[in-house]
Amino acid sequence: MNIDETMNYIEKADDDTLFILWTNADETAAKLMLFMYAENSIKQGMWKDVMIIVWGATTKLLAESEAMQAEVKRLKDLGVKFSACITCAKELGVEDKIEALGLDLIKWLKPLTALIKGGKKLISV
Numbered sequence: 001m002n003i004d005e006t007m008n009y010i011e012k013a014d015d016d017t018l019f020i021l022w023t024n025a026d027e028t029a030a031k032l033m034l035f036m037y038a039e040n041s042i043k044q045g046m047w048k049d050v051m052i053i054v055w056g057a058t059t060k061l062l063a064e065s066e067a068m069q070a071e072v073k074r075l076k077d078l079g080v081k082f083s084a085c086i087t088c089a090k091e092l093g094v095e096d097k098i099e100a101l102g103l104d105l106i107k108w109l110k111p112l113t114a115l116i117k118g119g120k121k122l123i124s125v
Helices: 003-012 027-043 057-064 066-078 086-091 095-100 109-117
Strands: 017-022 049-054 081-085 104-106 121-124
Touching (some): 003 109, 017 027, 027 049, 027 057, 027 066, 049 057, 057 066, 057 081, 057 086, 057 095, 066 081, 081 086, 086 095, 095 104
Parallel strands (some): 017 049, 049 081, 081 104
16 A cells, blocks of 8 residues: 555545554564454454554564564464564665565555554553
């Protein structure tokens, strides 16, 4: 999704859509909270849609860790959506690697602000 599509997705998100802001570059937190919750909430029908927003240091972690990449691929196959901060990816020199993983890269400032101001469901890890 480009930024306009993302803004539209956020605007149309209902109470059955969860956004997860992933900023913690700790692999254990990713495995035992982020990935576990996203997977099980989709499998058990707790949320209709889940989108994970990759921001900050997690961008570099994801670009460099094959284990994290495998988890993202597995979750994408389950229907979890992913998007990453293009500014972070550029700043950390990993834009090409993140793009190669099939993640949408956008400037997340306005979409995140719209998400928060719109009262959408958001957790941060």
